[in-house]
Amino acid sequence: MDGMGLVNLHPPARGITLHREHWQAMREHVSREAPYEACGLVAGKDGISQAVYPIPNELRSPVRYRMEPRAQLAAFEAMDEAGWDLLAIYHSHPQGRAIPSAIDIAEAAYPVVYLIWAPVGKTWFCRGYWLEGKRVQPVPVRLL
Numbered sequence: 001m002d003g004m005g006l007v008n009l010h011p012p013a014r015g016i017t018l019h020r021e022h023w024q025a026m027r028e029h030v031s032r033e034a035p036y037e038a039c040g041l042v043a044g045k046d047g048i049s050q051a052v053y054p055i056p057n058e059l060r061s062p063v064r065y066r067m068e069p070r071a072q073l074a075a076f077e078a079m080d081e082a083g084w085d086l087l088a089i090y091h092s093h094p095q096g097r098a099i100p101s102a103i104d105i106a107e108a109a110y111p112v113v114y115l116i117w118a119p120v121g122k123t124w125f126c127r128g129y130w131l132e133g134k135r136v137q138p139v140p141v142r143l144l
């Protein structure tokens with residue numbers, strides 16, 4: 001299979017478009033949970049966000065996250081019911097930068113955009129990545 005075919009198989013690599021209120025909801029969530037990592041899901045349609053689901057980090061760690069399974073399942077059920085797709089998984093690096101860690105890359109299991117939030121001065125910013133195997137590809141994060 002050639003490279004173009006691979007690109008066509010993975011449309012999320014084109015990035016994600018976030019409604020400003022969803023971007024803001026994530027930013028408030030990751031800011032509130034610091035110094036612990038925060039995590040959650042973004043659902044939507046055609047690459048455009050329709051909802052954000054903050055999920056408790058059951059590790060309550062400043063350097064790791066694991067989504068609490070019942071809250072994660074409830075979010076997946078709500079998305080299904082609404083007819084939305086999982087577009088992105090987000091989490092924060094309160095002490096680090098907005099780039100995937102070795103563990104983030106190793107544990108990336110979904111064909112979705114990975115959004116990573118990190119503090120920059122007094123505020124927080126996020127960047128998007130497509131993670132597959134050991135490859136890390138930055139993808140666009142657009143705001144509506």
Ligand SMILES: [Zn+2]
Pocket residue numbers: 091092093100101104116
């Ligand atoms: Zn991480």
